Amino acid sequence: MTDRPTLRRWLSWIEGLIPAKLRRDPVTRRRSLLALGILGANTLVGTALLVPLSLIRQPDLRAIALTNTGGCLLLMLLGVLFLRRGSLWLAGNWICGILYAGFVYAILRGGGVRAPFAICLALLPILAGIISGRRSGLAWGFISVATITGCYVAQAGGVELPDLNDPDTTVMLAFGALAGTSILVTWMTSFSEATKEAAIVQIEQASAQLASAIQEEEKARHAADQAIAANAAKSAFLATMSHELRTPLNAILGYSELVVDELRDRGGHDDLIDDIRKVHASGRHLLGLITDVLDLTRIEASRLELSPTEFEPAKLLREVAEIFIPLALRNNDVLTLDLADDIGEVHHDATRVRQVVINLVGNAIKFTRDGTVTVRLRGDPDLFEIFVEDTGIGIPIDKIERIFEPFTQVDASSTRRYEGTGLGLAVCRRLVSLMGGAIEVRSSVGRGSSFTVRLPRRYTIPERPVSVTTSAF
Incomplete structure (x- = not known):
């Protein structure tokens, strides 16, 4: 008996004939292997039948039997091409159709329901069900029963069908039909068990991997x-x-x-x-x-409480600009204000808004030499926006998100050249988010950066406590 490792190597070789899209799903992979196995078994059985068929004494019957069997074998091999094209339904029904044509011809030429190959029609629903699915199996079961029933009714009604078999030939053909049917059924059973064992091994491996993944997740x-x-x-x-x-x-x-x-x-x-x-x-x-x-x-920890009041953001920005004028002059920078006149008052925590602006303007001046730092104020009935633009060193595109992480600056060289802890922008983003707004940045290396703080005109206390997720440091 063939040992399991040899059988698995054989199955691996056969699996190479199956297209990739049918191998992805375990069910279609197993059905494809069965289809190839059935094609191989039919080829072997059909080839073996050519020997007893060639011993038939009647020349006409021998020619019919050999031509019928040989033609069916050749046409059946087209099922491999259909399988390679990825159609299990077409491959299974093609195999059953070729076998049906051969069996029906043998039945009609060999005595109707008494023909030795009548029993072979029982294979069709099994083959179709395994390869093409349950609906095809049921359809071929109906076709097989209808064919036998039609032959019986016709013969019972007096229709004479040719019977080219003598007693010895009938016995030989009956033996071949029964033997072939038994071999095919045994083959399908063994092949099904082999593929089932392979599937069980895969399931066990998948279960082990799943258990390991669950442990890792825990x-x-x-x-x-x-x-x-x-x-x-x-x-x-x-x-x-x-x-x-x-x-x-x-x-x-x-x-x-x-x-x-x-x-x-x-x-x-x-x-x-x-x-x-x-x-x-x-x-x-x-x-x-x-x-x-x-x-x-x-x-x-969601413990920072805001104290919103009415204030004018334009006035706040002028106060911040006065603080940074000496630092700007020290760096030979020009600090300019571009404030819209129609903003009016907003309802926010002025201390926290000032903290955000101080951080942004301080960074802009720190990273700008012999350049310009511009603070703009714009607004509409629902929002007001503060822009801090500079012509400094800029930020690489792949580092923009990192600058909002605690204790992070653009790179090591900037950290050594420019003082700072990397906390300012992290605090700014979290404060702006806490106030219901957003902060955005656009930058180009060597050309400068532009930070935009967008806030609602009126801060409303959220119904639920605000929880801001940050990176651990």
Whole structure:
């Protein structure tokens, strides 16, 4: 008996005859393998039948039998071409049609219902059902029964059908028909079991892969839960530490200002005053960083509350511009305002809007040398927009989304050349989202960047708490 590895190698070779689109689905793949197996079995059985058929004594009957069987074998091989074209329905029905024509001819020439090959009609619905589907099987079952019934009724009604068989030939043909039918049924059963075993192996492999995937998913879910818990703990820790650090920093800033005033009153301590001012500037820089961290953690935890009031955004932008004029002059930049006159008042948290604008204008001036920074204000009855445009170094297209991630700048070289922590834009995006708006950026390397802040004219408190998802840092 053929061992399983040999059988599987044989099945793999046969599978190469099946087109790719039929191999993708396990059901059509199995039916295609069965179709090829049936074609092969029919070819073998038909070829084997040529031997006993050639022993028929009557020349006319022998010629008819050999021509009929040989023609059916040749025409049946066209089923492989139909299968290669991807049509199981056409291949199965073609095979059944050729066999039906051969069997009916043998029945009509061999005595009607008494013909040895009448029993072979029982193969047709089995073949059609396996290859072409249940409907084809039912159709060929009806055709086979109708054919036998028609022959019986015709013969019972007195219609004489030719019977070219003598007793010895009848016995031989009956033996061949029964043997061929038995071989085909056995072949189909064995082939079906072989393909079923292969399908079971594939199912077992798929089940093992699914079980592994489920385990990996559980591990990933557990890791995600741990990350969420760690992120919450991180936010709580940063918020607490930020408060703890701000208190002594404010004291340092206050005392440094007092020391500068005292040294100025005494006179003759210019070197010390410069040193104390450096301490004061570093302290303010560190305080700004802590403030950004605190804001970011409060937004992540949905604990940042907005205090909307009525204010004029044009007035706010003029105040911010006055703050940055000295820094712009230091970089030899031109800071210009282009404010629409008909914006009027809006209802928002002015402190948070000012924080966003300060971050954007500060970045624009920081990354621009000998250029222009323009702040525009536009609006309509529903929205107002703030544009911050510069002619600075620009941002590569593949880095635009990254600049809104915490502690991220364009690249390492910019981080070394320009000071900053990379928190400003991350805070801006989250604040704008919290206020019900959006921030957009367009940039070109070497030509500058343009940031657009789009906000509704009136902030409305959301019915549900706002939860802003951010990357862990």
